[in-house]
Amino acid sequence: MAGKNPSSSNGRSLLGIPQIDSNQKSALVPSKTLPDYSSQMPSFSKSQPFPSHLDVPNLSPRVKAICEILAKCPAPELESVLSSSGVPPLPEYVEEVLKLSYGFPAAAVKFFRWAGLTAKYTPYSWNLMVDLLGKNSLFEAMWDAIRTMKQENVLSIATFVSVFGSYCMAGKIKEAIMSFDVMDRYGITQDVVAVNFLLSAICREGQTVTALEFFERIKAKINPDADSFAILLEGWEKEGNVAKAKHTFGEMVIRVGWNSKNVSAYDAFLTTLVRGSQAEEAIKFLKVMKGKDCLPGMKFFSNALDILIKQNEYTHAFSLWEIMVGSGLVPTLIMYNAMIALLCNNGDMVSAYRLLDEMVLNGSFPDSLTYNMIFQCVVKNRKVREAASFFTEMTKNEFLPTDSNAAGAIKMFFDGDDPETAIEVWDYMIKNNASPNEESSNALLIGLCDSDRLSDVRRFAEEMLDRGIDLRSATMEKLKIVFSKAGKKESYHRIERRWKSR
Known part of the structure; x- marks a missing residue:
């Protein structure tokens, strides 16, 4: 056992603990205890710094005053400054101060010693002191405190929970187990x-x-x-x-x-x-x-x-x-979406549709992501009629396709000889989305060009330019070729002039 053997006793009380060097601190901090004793010790992770009164909102002015004394006052003057502070060492003050003094073990011990001169320690304050000493790897002083607690008949299993945690966090697993072995000698x-x-x-x-x-x-x-x-x-x-x-x-x-x-x-x-x-x-x-x-x-x-x-x-x-x-068990919306994504990626649309229908029955209402995952899969697999039907259901429930999904759908509908649904997709996007839909807009113009619907090309190109939607250079080149072949170069030049002046 580091320090003194826990089973030995020299009769010293905590008030007789040797002075602790204020620099003798480690990076160890209090660990979480099991739920039954969560209120017995402060809980901090290893990655967190020691707690400070600066981190606690609405802290009692008197507790804050003591904490500032402990943090700033030179060790030789500490007890006299505390005595002249006018703050009484009430048990609730002692407990709060100790919770916030893990980073100042030397000052905390002096404060604890000073408080005990005029007030009786509570079992909780004793446990906090044991935990503070242990988390700073001051194990000899920790066992001095434990022996005094035994004399005062205030030891509990919470005390040893702290000891176990302190030793384990310090990498002293053997010492933690030895502490368990001597528990009964301390009446626990x-x-x-x-x-x-x-x-x-x-x-x-x-x-x-x-x-x-x-x-x-x-x-x-x-x-x-x-x-x-x-x-x-x-x-x-x-x-x-x-x-x-x-x-x-x-x-x-x-x-x-x-x-x-x-x-x-x-x-x-x-x-x-x-x-x-x-x-x-x-x-x-x-x-x-x-x-x-x-x-x-x-x-x-x-x-x-x-x-x-x-x-x-x-x-x-x-x-x-x-x-x-x-x-x-009822899955969450996140779980439904993740599973639907997996089903879609593996081409199991039957199960994906089934989960979509079951969601509402289980109180998990589909969102835009749910619909877009299924819509994307249907489009990717070039199921024209199925995509048109699903798009109708999607818009009926007021969900908007993503721009990339809309663009893919528009291209697929043109390729599948359903230009009207392609136009319907773009119209819905424009009607329900204030931001420019560049990808889907360019896809629409390309599809109309391939379908030789030049009057629609002119109409939609003008509308897109009015809305500030960017027509890509590749799209403009496509328009130039199609209009030239049709002998309608002037119609193209009109669009081109507006495009260049944007």
Whole structure:
């Protein structure tokens, strides 16, 4: 154990902690605790700086004043300045100040010592001090505080949760486990709750193999519960260890059985399989889970679909979707759109249309993206009649094709001998979109030229120029050739003069 052995005691109180060098700080910050103790310690990630009173809005003026003293006052003068500040060391002030003093451990200890001269520490303030010292790797002082807490009878499991987290964040996994081993000497029960907190702290640092070693040693003495296995499975998910995940999952089923409430374990296990390119295996397990009424949650389905769709795993994604919907889970609009995109990319328009119809029944109303994905696919596959019918439905629901989709549709309708629908597409775009539709406009003129509808070419070209739509040089060259062949060069020159003067 770094510092003094936690099982030893020299009777010193925290007030007798040796002075701490103000430069003796590390980049470590408080980690998140499990939900049951989220209120016991501040929660910060490793990437965040230490908390500061400057970051807290609506902070009490008295707490702010103390924080500023701790941040600016020279160490030798600190206690006298605090005493003359006129701010009483009320328990609520002490707690708030400690939460904001992780970046100033030396000053925090002096403040804590000063506050204890005239007021009784609360258990929460003691836990905050232990956490502050631990997160700054001041482990000897941390254990001095713990021994005093034992004497004051204010120790709790929350204290050791902090110790586990501090040691693990410092890379001292062995010391964290030793802290668990001496808990009972401090009057704290070594139960499955404590086991789970330690497992969580170890796994959070990417040391799930070490967590498993501790688990294997302790499970004969303390029966693990569903949470124990869920924590390990989440660790394997984070580390992508499929083989270990399968082993842990199998043991979980044997020891604690199937439980519909153990969603996090099922989520983690199945996600590990999918990310490990074992989607087929995940589908098999998923079917077994469905039969046991122990399905994972929407978190898994959303993540798994995202992974499979990015991999264009059409068959597995579709199987996953069918199980999800068949189990009564309602997909979100984002999930519907992602799945429809996959179906369209794989040419399964029947299923894409079915999902479009089902969306409304499930309360997920299609948006512009939904319609444009299907419209793009129909156009790409040159299904002229189907595209015309879908365009009618699309506009009936007041959804506008993208300019690129409109341009592709216009070209396809001209190629498919349906110029009227092509013109209808452009008219709808102009009517409902204030911005110039350059791509679709040029496509319309090219199509009209190829159809020898020169009167329409003149009319639409004039309208496009009136609207400030840019006619491309290639389009103008096409017009020049067509009008010249028809002996109508003057009509072209009129358009050209306006085009050049724009």
